[in-house]
Amino acid sequence: MTSFDTSPQLNVWRALLALAVVFVMLATTGWTAVRSHRGATPLEASRSAWEHGTITGHRLPDPGDSPAHLARFFSSLSAHQRARLAHRYPLAVGNMNGAPVGLRYEANRIALDQQRRVERARMHDDRLSSVGQQEAGRLMHRFEALMQQDRQILAFDPDGSGRIAEVFGDLDSARRVSVVVPGVDTDLLTFQRTVRPYSAPVGMAQSLYAAERAASPGTRTAVIAWADYTSPSGLGMEAATAMRAEVGAVRLNALLRALPGRSPVQLYCHSYGSVLCGIAARTLPARVSDITVAGSPGMRTESATGLHTTARVWAMRDADDWIQDVPYLEVGGLGHGADPVSRGFGARVLSAQGAQGHAGYFAPGTESLRNFAEIGVGAYDAVHCAHDDDACRADLPGTTPVGRA
Secondary structure, three states: OHHHHHHHHHHHHHHHHHHHHHHOOOOOOOOOOOOOOOOOHHHHHHHOOOOOOOOEEOOOOOOOOHHHHHHHHOOOOOOOHHHHHHHOHHHHHHOOOEHHHHHHHHHHHHHHHHHHHHHHHHOOOOOOOOOHHHHHHHHHHHHHHHHHOEEEEEEOOOOOOOOOEEEEEEOOOOOOOEEEEEEOOEEEEEEOOOOOOOOOOOHHHHHHHHHHHOOOEEEEEEHHHHOOOOOOOOOOOHOOHHHHHHHHHHHHHHHHHOOOOOOOOOEEEOOOHHHHHHHHHOOOOOOOEEEEOOOOOOOOOHHHHHHOOEEEEEEEEOOOOOHHOOOOOOOOOOOEEEEOOOOOOEEEEEOOOOOOOOOOOOOOOOOHHHHHHHHHOOOOHHHHHHOOHHHHHHHOOOOOOOEOO
């Protein structure tokens, strides 16, 4: 007679309980600036104004039109007309896939200045608690930093905890484009950090951009720090489901399909960001050549072939990364599937030597960053595999960086 303790049903529920407990116990405390809004958000208000706007007596196109259609619209305008639209509808233009990237930078600088003024007023609003006023001050200073002339903000939404994306390099002329997709607790205030800078999207992207330039000085590259999705807050139950990743996958695909040119694109997906990339994989545009995941809790599939993508799939995990203690399973929507660095998954497993834990993959001097950079410039023969058999380099294209000037 089979004992109750070994029944398959009980084992499943034990696994579910273990998954939930591990995610909660491994959680790190993160502060998220969530503010309540009444009515339309600033971005919604800007888009609504755009929808009712005109130029030269003609209605403006639907902001949700295809990037190609919107690109043709903007190309039909003079520089003065484009600048007028950026000043009238900064959030709409700054987040519009299909608008010229330079115009998006200009529009988002205007939008950041407007939001900076809002937060500066909130700092002295007696109706707010001292905590609320402090929050406003932190946001005001963050907006000031983001609107500096040398920063290229590709997307900005101040609603709630906020969404943002920043470009390093010349996106219009790049021959290789890398996109960093971060994980949990990513918002406007955690987009950049002074302490442990390479654990935040800006530091990750800056480090990768510098490493790519060092790996192949003649290859024109651009790197996008893409935090333009609402990530889970903390590593609790929300991070154990795919809800945030599913919405983010749609946004990531929209960005990728609107990027200028036809250069190959490489994705670098960290932690929960790899869940997002796994969901996005089957609908990625063909120009995405590589998906690299680091510190992944899973990609919502049992194997690399289950991603249904033509992109090469790479994976790495540092030996000290706590993510290895998360149960790699998916039951009833909880959990994210198989371990991407396991042999059975079928990804190309890279060395992450020197990464030191879950947040150290982009730190200078690590083999993980070096591998990222070699993939970024197309020098596939130079990557270091995690195992001695060099299986991660099998059947790869040419041995020199792609896209040299």
